[in-house]
Amino acid sequence: MSFFSELWAFMRVRKKFWLLPILIMMVLMGGLIVLTQGSTVAPFIYTLF
Amino acid sequence: MRILGISAFYHDSAAALLDNGEIAAAAQEERFTRKKHDSGFPHRAIEFCLKQAGLKIDDVDFVVFYDKPFLKFERLLETYLAFAPRGFVSFQKAIPVWLKEKLFQKKLLQDELKKIGVEGDLEKKLLFSEHHLSHAASAFFASPFEEAAVLTMDGVGEWATTSFGHGKGNDLKMVREIHFPHSLGLLYSAFTYYTGFKVNSGEYKVMGLAPYGEPKYTDKILQHLIDLKEDGSFRLDLSYFNYCTGLTMTSQKFHDLFGGPPRQPDKDRLDQRHMDLAASVQDATERIVIQLAGAIQKETGLKNLCLAGGVALNCVANGKLLRKKYFDHIWIQPAAGDAGGALGAALAGHHLFKKQPRKLTPGKDFMRGSYLGPEFTQEEIQTRLESVGAQFTVLDTDSMIDQCARALADEKALGWFQGRMEFGPRALGGRSILGDARSPSMQSVLNLKVKFRESFRPFAPSVLREDVADWFEIGEDSPYMLLVADVVQNRRIAMTEEQKALFGIDKLNIPRSDIPAVTHVDYSARIQTVHADTNPAYHQLISRFKELTGCPVIVNTSFNVRGEPIVCTPEDAFRCFMGTDLDVLAVGGCLMLKEEQDPSLKLNYAEAFELD
Structure with a gap:
């Protein structure tokens, strides 16, 4: 729960409420991706993200 | 006030401990786990920092992490949004990592800290610095300056890739930033x-x-x-x-x-x-x-x-x-990469968040030569070396210095393990492989037989501070091997037209100066000035070498092979010694010669590490 309150506080401080719908969509899509695969090792040349 | 700084989860995890503003200890996790660029939580580095300072985890007042995960996540979302739908492949790979781990870094950090015994209100104890603020703090607060401009440049932190700040006393203000993806x-x-x-x-x-x-x-x-x-x-x-x-x-x-x-x-x-x-x-x-x-x-x-x-x-x-x-x-922070972020986070916590004063000593930085890692007593060294079957002779300091200087003058490759390990990517005479800079064959011997690395790569010189201007076109201190300057004109050997026409790497085999092993093809050298006050043993060694040969310059490269983290313990040093063509190894007061070692202990080191 504290995670969500922190995320909310973060968006408030950064004035990034417009990110919320995108965040929800991305989390949903990301959730689907997570459910359909096992590994969390990202094959990046450089860990930018 | 005691502050622990941590960098982790991307590359080069590290920990640094400040004890009332003094840097008590700092080390990279890779040195302990023997996994190059280890990005895990730095358990071993923290354990070392506390042991070195004689403290328990309860004695630590604050823990500061070197960057802000939510800001990074914001960058990730906004970047994918800006490029959508083009970044889907990358998104598909990155988002699971974030949703499973990285987004919950605070909780992960809290859990890891609880595991190592941190008690009390972690909401108050665990602080976060920004990535470039950590870099800037590591540069300014550790520097010898009362006031300075601060420039930080890297791949990317949260958003910033380049930033400029102004430091004065115990204050540091970031003035401007260039943001990702411009880096x-x-x-x-x-x-x-x-x-x-x-x-x-x-x-x-x-x-x-x-x-x-x-x-x-x-x-x-x-x-x-x-x-x-x-x-x-x-x-x-x-x-x-x-x-x-x-x-x-x-x-x-x-x-x-x-x-x-x-x-x-x-x-x-x-x-x-x-x-x-x-x-x-x-x-x-x-x-x-x-x-x-x-x-x-x-x-x-x-x-x-x-x-x-x-x-x-x-x-x-x-x-x-x-x-x-x-x-x-x-002044350049010797641990300028992300490992140094741990130190910067701790310094930002101390001076910026907790407003503690900064006690400057005129002309001296706070890094103590960057010798901030583990050290071993003579007794520990002997026990550890015996446990791995090493045959060694115990010598007093003067005999050790004399024998090592003579070995160098005889063009032997010497493993030099003395005092505290360096913090940062450079070996500065604590965990170094040394050679004779005058030898025309030293560069290829060290590259191919000792370090197993590409033959084009140059080596750096360590030179007595008092003699630097006689050999290189530089008058400044360069204790951390972070400045390049040319060999002075009168020590250069001009190349003939025929030699100039040689293909790139072949040029390296042409002696270009009195110290060919450390002179690059353009006559440049990456200089380390050696100072008697920060590393007396190393200073004595080069001074003795100078007495024997007239040359105050030796080759200094890190004590490892390609792909291996720099050695940390006497056992690591002995393994590397037995896996390479090093001739002599000096660990504390213990001197080892290759011919006296049990041949069955030889290791196939060339393929032991993933190439970098």
Whole structure:
């Protein structure tokens, strides 16, 4: 729960409420991706993200 | 007040401990786990820092993490949004990592801290610094300056890739930032990738390769890839890069511009074109750094400059910036990469968050020569060496120094393990492999038989501080091997026209000075000045070598093989000794000769580590 309150506080401080719908969509899509695969090792040349 | 700084979860995890503003200890996790660039939570490094300071985890007042995960996540979302739908492949790979781990870094950190016994209100105890603020703090607060401009440049932190700040006393204000995806570090990394080296570790190789080439492509870089403004700020043309949306660094347009696909390291040989590309990106980087620093000096009027961030490890650019004389003094954080973020986070916590005063000693920085890692008593060394079957002779300090200096003068390759381990990527005479700089064959012997690395890579000299101006065109201290300067004219050997026409790497075999093992093909050298007050044993060794040979310069390279973290313990040192063609090993007061060791203990070290 504290995670969500922190995320909310973060968006408030950064004035990034417009990110919320995108965040929800991305989390949903990301959730689907997570459910359909096992590994969390990202094959990046450089860990930018 | 005791503050623990931590960097972790990307690359080069580390821990640093401040005890009432003094840097008690700092070390990278990779040295303990023996996993290069280890990115895990730095359990072992924290354990070491506490042991070194004689503290328990309960004695620590605050823990400061070196960056802010939510800000990074914001960058991730906004970047994917800006490029959508193009970045889907990258998104698909990145988002599971974030949703499963990285987004919950605070909880992860809290859990890890609880596991090692941190008690009390972690909401109050655990603080977060920003990535570039951590770099800037590591540069300014550890520097010898009361007031300075601070320039940090790297691949990327949260949003910032380059930032400029103003430090005074115990205060540090960040003035301006250049944001992702416009990044000098990533521009350099794109060429590292394109020339067939590993991103985030091969940048040194590109810098080492540059003197073999001609900067033929600099104009192309400055015309097409980067829009460099008068004030040193810049924007990249992202159509040439692929790191925002793909899994690689460069795009097809980049490959078309520079005449072909990226070099495949296992298939394609390095040729003149790669050397010219390396020379060009190095040249462009130097111009950008110089323009940025010049603009900052003009704006602030300050006389001192502090540098940090991965780009600050580009000692060739640093040397050129120094010679421009925009600033009277330049100080570079020896752990300029992300490991140094741990130290910066702790320093930011101490001075900025908790407003603690800064006690300057005139003319001295706070790094104590960067010898901030583990050390071992003579008794421990003997026990540890006996446990791995080493045959050694115990000597007093003077005999040890004398025998080691004689071995160097006889062109032996010497493993030198003394005192505390260095913090940062450079070995500075604590965990070093040493050789005779006068020997024409030393460079290839060390590269091919000891370090198992590419033959084109140059070695750096350690020189007595008091003698530096007699051998190199530099009058400044360079204790952390972060400045490059040329060998003085009267010690150079001019190349004939025939020799000049040789193909890049072949030039390296032509003696170019009285100290060929440390003279690059352009007569440059990455200098470490050795100071009696920070490393007396190393100073004595070179002084004795000078008495024997008249030369106060020796070869100093890190005590490891290619792909291996620098040795940390006497056992690591002995293993490396037995796995390579090192002739002599000195660990504390214990001297080991290769011919006296049990041959059955020899290791196949050349293939023991994943190549970097």
